[in-house]
Amino acid sequence: MDIKNDIPQEENKDKAETEEVLISGEKEDNETFNDNIAFKYLKELSSHMELENEDGEVKSSFQFIEEVDHNSVLANYLNKKAAEKEEDHNFKIIPFGFNLSQKEAVQTAFDNKISIIEGSSVSSSTDAILNIVLNAVINDKTVAIISESDFFALKFVEILNKVDMDFIIDNIIDNESDYSxxxxxxxxxxxxxxxxxxxxxxxxxxxxxxxxxxxxxxxxxxxxxxxxxxxxxxxxxxxxxxNGKKITLPASILLQSADKIMLLLEEYTMLIKKDKYIKFLNKIRFLFKYGISEFGFYNNKFENVKKLLINRYNQLKISELDVEIESLKNKxxxxxxxxxxxxxxxxxxxxxxxxxxxxxxxxxxxxxxxxxxxxxxxxxIKKNKAVITSINSFKKSMNGWKLFDYVIIDEAEKIDIFSGALILACARNIVLMSDPNQVFDGPYDKTNNVWNEIYKEYSPDESYDYLNNSLLSSITRIFPDTPKTVLVKKYRGSRNPVNLYN
Incomplete structure (x- = not known):
């Protein structure tokens, strides 16, 4: 089955007419990038790519892109222009692995054109992807998941199958759809x-x-x-x-609150650093402010006075914390x-x-x-379905994809910038899934000298260097303020965490 006839489309016909095509001659609806150095560099890279299939679709894919859709993330990426934040106030349903970081990850994905979700747990990352996909689908948004391989793509289908919702996912393998x-x-x-x-x-x-x-x-x-x-x-x-002898705080200090004692310690320390001792006028000021009438107290070594004040502060603070702890435990x-x-x-x-x-x-x-x-x-029916595919299957059929509302890239730290740029061309909004334990090894043919020659010829910003950047590192260098959510997963009690969260 040809994927070109089985791709998600926008509900709004007028919007679809201006945004559905990545390759268009209507320049009023698209932004011209012919003079953009990064775009020219990527197009030159594509002309030297090895064929991914007998039709040469991957090699020629960037060659066919004469205009970049100005609504795509690729436009922002090439122009280094961050999109303004647009908050999505729709109520988010979080069925998988609900916790505070999952809730934040989903909200951030819908509030920003580009967002990063970092998680070292495979199940936590999978939960976040599924939560985003489900919220996109029920809000009439098209969404695609790009996974490292067809094998990993199947895990999402399997999980949704277990909860009787796998029909919302269209799994694309080698340009073939499993839609039924x-x-x-x-x-x-x-x-x-x-x-x-x-x-x-x-x-x-x-x-x-x-x-x-x-x-x-x-x-x-x-x-x-x-x-x-x-x-x-x-x-x-x-x-x-x-100091070898027992000293005590004046009774008036013992009556002070923890915050007041900390304020006294700060003032006391500042005066000792300045004058080496407490002057008479300051003793009078402390008498009115803190009620210290025992002036002999100032004859003690500063280090011992400091320890006494810190101990008293800690004791009072511990008592306050005990009250909070008891209240929270009761709740x-x-x-x-x-x-x-x-x-x-x-x-x-x-x-x-x-x-x-x-x-x-x-x-x-x-x-x-x-x-x-x-x-x-x-x-x-297929208009609101989610699509899942591997990076290779996506590239093979890239010329047939339309502009998705959301694209989620799993393990974005393993994707090279050329492959990533092809995905960005098809994304209105992008979510980059990241594992801090994974590193970018470079493209599969990194020993090829042609890549350095092309880079020297066009001299784009280092952020676009094909040999030394993954899609994730490239985007974080271009947009250092990209919002990132770190997923946290807690295992509770004696319950089986796999059953609880998955």
Missing amino acids: KDKIEQWLSLKRSQFEKRNLHKERGELKDIQNTLREMLENEDKLSLIQMEKANLLNEISIPD LDRYIIEDEIIYHKENSLSILKGILYERYSKKTDAEILENEEGNNSEDT
Whole structure:
């Protein structure tokens, strides 16, 4: 099956007419890059690429691009022009691996034209990709996942198959689609009794409340961990004065709050550094400000006074932290986070299926009329499907892709800039998945001297150097302020984390 006839398209016809083609002669709708050094460099690279298939599609792909769609990330990449942030206020459903970093990753992906998600855990990264894909699909956005290989691409299909939602993914291998209209119709038939009379608007509102409470409890859990660490550090700092005799703080200081004692210590230290001792006028000022009437207290060695003040501050701060710790523990003891995450996932998936049932059942009804009129009904359902493919399969059929609303690149640190540029040409927004434990080894034929010769001939910015940059490093050098979310995954109690999060 030719992929050119089975690709996602925009719902809005007017928008599609201006943005659907990457290669166009309509210069009023596209930005000219013929004089752009980086673009010329990439085109020259493509003319020296080895053929990826017998038709030479990869070699010639960049040669065919005379104009770059100004809505694509490639336009920003070549111009080094960062896009303005546009916040997406739609409620995000996070069924897979819900935690604070997953929520942040999804929101950041929809708020920014270019975003990075970093995670050393394969399951956490997979969760983030699936969460983004599902939110894109239910909001009528086209989305593509570009994986390192066809084998890794299958993991997303398998996970969605386990939750009975694999029909939203169209897996493209070697330019062949696995799309099945029968699979969707069968799914709709099985779900009809379950979803026909549901109030999804009300259910989404309830899910939002569940998610907000869960977020608050996760924040409390993180706060509790930080406070306990702070308490442990304060306990380690408590020491005993070592001047050979016991000295004590004046009773007036013992009545002060922790913050007031810290303020006294700062002033005391500043005066000692300045004058080497506490002058009489300062003793009078401290009498009114801190109630210190025992002037003999100032005869003690500064180091011992400093230790006493620090100890008193630590003791008071520890008491304050104990109150916070007890309060947070009481809240968390009444709320079992593990169970709520499972409950949240079940509700999220149920609502997602309900939304998809409404959408696809309506499209199926519309197909009846289209069939009568002799139109191609398959494209009607496929408009909102997600596409998943490997980098090689993508490049082989690159000339047939349209502009996706979102493209997610898995393991972006392994993608060279030439392959990456082809993907950017097809992306309105891009999400780069990164593993800090992976490194870029360079292109497969890095010993070829022609790459250095081309680089010297065009002399583009170092950020575009084909030999020494992955797509990830290139983008982070060009756009150093690209928002990045670091995924954090917690394993809780004795529960099986694989079952809990996947």
